C-alpha cells in the first residue's frame with residue numbers, strides 16, 4: 168500500500184467510487200480509495216439500480232441529470248458497461264394533489280432542460296401495459312432515467328479513475344484517523360498507516376462510525392428496504408422494448424422490468440431502522456431476513472394497481488439496508504471544526520446522485536468551492552439540533568414519506584416540538600400554526616379565535632389565505648408583532664473584530680450605533696450570505712441572517728480563520744427577538760423605552776442598547792416588511808416578560824401577530840429577496856441586486872475581484888419581481904419563466920401580495936429582459952399565466968413609510 172496520498176476516500180460503494188473518479192478527473196491523480204471488503208459491499212451491490220432526475224430541489228435534479236448523463240462517459244473511459252437501461256420514467260397520480268405535483272415537476276423541468284411532459288393514461292399504458300389505469304387520473308413521462316447495473320456502474324467509476332492514476336486498496340479496513348498539527352491525517356488501517364492531506368467519508372452504512380473517529384455525530388441512519396423480483400410475466404413476452412420505470416404515488420410503489428419479469432419495491436409507513444446504534448464491522452454483501460408478511464399489505468396495493476404482477480409468482484425477495492439523512496437528501500461537504508475532513512454520505516439514491524456528489528465534492532476540495540449551489544445537500548444544513556434522537560425519529564418519518572408528496576404548505580410532525588422559544592406557549596395559545604426551521608418552532612400564521620389552527624396540504628391557496636391577508640393588513644395599517652428568534656444570530660467581538668468583518672463581508676462595516684445590510688461573497692463572487700451587521704461598540708457586533716443557514720455561516724466564519732483577537736460565536740441560544748412593524752410601531756415602542764425614538768432621534772438602521780419594559784435589550788430600527796419597524800433582541804430569560812410588555816402596550820393600538828407567511832407576502836410587495844430562496848450561492852452580487860450594498864472602494868474583501876469583474880462586464884441575469892395573473896394558486900419555486908415558448912429563467916419564491924392585491928413571483932431572467940413591464944408566462948400547475956416585471960416595489964416604492 169502507498170505510504171501517502173493527497174486524498175483518501177473511505178468506502179468503495181458507488182459514492183466513494185464516483186468521488187475517486189472525480190478527484191482524479193480534476194487532476195488529483197494521487198488519490199487512494201480504501202475499502203474494507205470487496206467494492207460495492209455496503210448498500211451498493213443489492214440496489215435496484217433505478218435512476219431518475221426527480222427531486223424537490225432543482226439543483227439536486229440538475230446533479231441527478233449530470234449523474235445519469237455521466238454513465239456513457241465512464242463506460243467509454245473504462246471499457247466497463249454500466250448495464251444501462253435508459254428507458255425513462257413514468258409517474259402516476261391518483262389524486263388532485265398528486266396531479267398538481269406532476270404539473271409542477273413539468274413546469275420546473277423546462278428550465279432544467281429535461282424532456283418531461285404530462286401524458287394521457289392511454290399513453291402511459293403504452294409505455295407500461297401493466298398499469299391498471301382505473302386507479303389513476305394522470306401521468307407524467309420523462310425521458311431521463313431508467314436503471315443501471317449497480318456493480319457494473321461502481322466498477323466503471325473505479326476503472327475510469329484508475330486510468331487517470333487513482334489507486335484502490337480493497338480488503339483494507341480503516342481503523343482510526345489521527346490529525347497532525349498541519350491538518351493532514353494519519354489514516355490507520357489493518358494493513359498499516361497512510362498519510363493524507365484530505366480524508367473523505369464515503370463509508371455509507373458505516374459513515375456514522377467514521378464520523379465518530381473524528382469526534383462528530385453525523386445525522387445518518389440506515390433503514391431496511393424490501394423489493395421483490397417476480398417470475399416472468401406473460402404480458403411482457405415478445406415486447407420489443409422494456410416497459411418504462413414507473414412510480415405510483417398512491418400505492419407508494421416503484422416498479423420496472425427485470426428480464427422477463429418485474430421488480431417492485433415499496434416504502435412502507437412503519438419502516439424498520441437497521442442497526443440503530445452501531446453498524447456491525449463484519450457486515451458486508453449480506454441481505455437481511457425478509458419480512459414479507461409485514462409488507463404484504465403494501466405489496467398487495469401494487470398487485471392491484473399492476474394486476475399482472477399478482478398473477479405470477481415471486482422469484483426473490485431482497486431486504487437490504489441503506490442510509491438516510493433526516494430530510495432524505497445526502498450529506499456533502501466539509502465539517503466545521505474538522506479541517507480537511509469531507510463527507511459524501513447518507514446517499515439514498517446513489518445511482519441518481521453519486522455522480523453529482525463526486526463532481527461537487529471534487530471541486531470543493533480542489534477549488535474550495537463546490538461550483539454551484541448545493542445548500543440542499545450540504546452537511547451544514549443540520550446543526551446541533553440534529554441529535555441521534557432527532558435523527559432516529561426523522562429518518563423513519565422520511566422513509567415512510569419517500570413517495571408521498573411534499574406539499575409546500577405542509578409541516579412534518581415528527582420530532583416536534585423540540586426547540587421552543589420562551590414564548591412558544593403564548594403564540595400557540597394565540598392560534599399560531601407552527602413550522603420548524605433548523606429545529607426551532609416558529610409561527611407561520613395565526614388562526615383567529617374559533618378557527619381550527621390547521622391547514623389542508625395543497626399546492627393551491629389554502630384556507631389560511633384570508634387569515635394571512637388580515638395579518639398583512641394589520642402590519643400595513645396599524646402594527647404587527649413577529650417573532651424573529653428563528654433568525655441566525657452571531658456575536659463577533661474583540662479588538663480585531665472590525666478588521667476581520669471588513670475582510671469577510673463585502674459591505675462597509677457600520678459605525679457604532681448603526682446597522683448595515685451585509686452581503687457575504689465567496690471568492691468567486693457568489694452570494695453566500697445576506698446578513699445585517701449591527702455595531703454595538705467598536706469591538707462588539709451583532710449579526711443576523713437566515714436561521715436555516717446558521718451552521719453554514721458558522722462554518723464559513725471558521726474557514727475565514729478569525730485571528731486570536733476575534734471571537735465569533737452563534738447567538739442562537741442566547742438571543743431571542745421580535746420584530747414590531749407598522750405605522751403605529753413607533754408609538755408602541757415609545758411606550759416602553761425611556762429613550763427618544765422619534766424619527767429624528769432614532770433613524771432607520773440605527774441601533775442602541777436600552778431597556779424595553781423589564782428587559783435589557785438591543786433595539787434596532789430595521790425590519791423586513793417595508794414598514795416603519797423595529798427589531799428587538801433580548802436574552803431568553805427576559806423574553807417572555809418583553810413579549811408581555813409589548814403585547815399589553817400594543818393592545819389598544821391594534822397590535823396583531825403575524826407569521827412567516829405574511830412576512831413572505833409583505834417582503835415581496837417591497838421586492839426584497841430572501842436568503843436560501845432568492846439569494847443562494849448560484850447568484851452573484853450584481854445578479855441579486857445586492858451589489859448596492861457592496862463597498863467596491865474597499866481595497867480588500869473576499870470575492871472583490873470577481874465582483875468587480877462582474878460589475879464591469881454586467882450581470883448575465885437579474886433578480887426581478889413579477890405580477891402574475893394567477894387564478895387560485897401562486898408560484899411555489901423553480902417554475903420555468905417562459906418567453907415566446909422558451910424557458911428563459913426560473914422562479915425562486917412567490918406569494919400572494921395581499922395589500923397590493925396581486926400574485927407575486929420572484930426569480931431570475933436574462934439581464935437584457937429585466938425591463939419594467941416586460942411580459943413572460945409562468946406555468947402554474949398547468950395554467951399558463953401572464954407575468955409582468957415590476958422593477959419598482961409595488962408597495963411604497965419611494966420607501967417613505969420605511970423612513971418615516
Ligand SMILES: Cc1cc2nc3c(=O)[nH]c(=O)nc-3n(C[C@H](O)[C@H](O)[C@H](O)COP(=O)(O)OP(=O)(O)OC[C@H]3O[C@@H](n4cnc5c(N)ncnc54)[C@H](O)[C@@H]3O)c2cc1C
Nearest residue numbers: 178180181182203209210211215216217341371516517518
Ligand atoms: C434494497 C435496496 C434497493 C435500492 N435501490 C436503489 C435504486 O434503485 N436506486 C438508487 O439510486 N439507490 C438504491 N438504493 C440505495 C443505494 O444502494 C445507495 O444509495 C448506495 O448504495 C449508497 O452508496 P454508498 O457508496 O454511499 O454506500 P455503501 O454502498 O454502503 O458503501 C460504503 C462502503 O464503505 C466501506 N467501508 C465502510 N467502513 C469502512 C472502513 N472502516 N474502512 C474501509 N472501508 C469501509 C464499506 O465496506 C462499503 O463498501 C437501494 C438500496 C437498497 C438497500
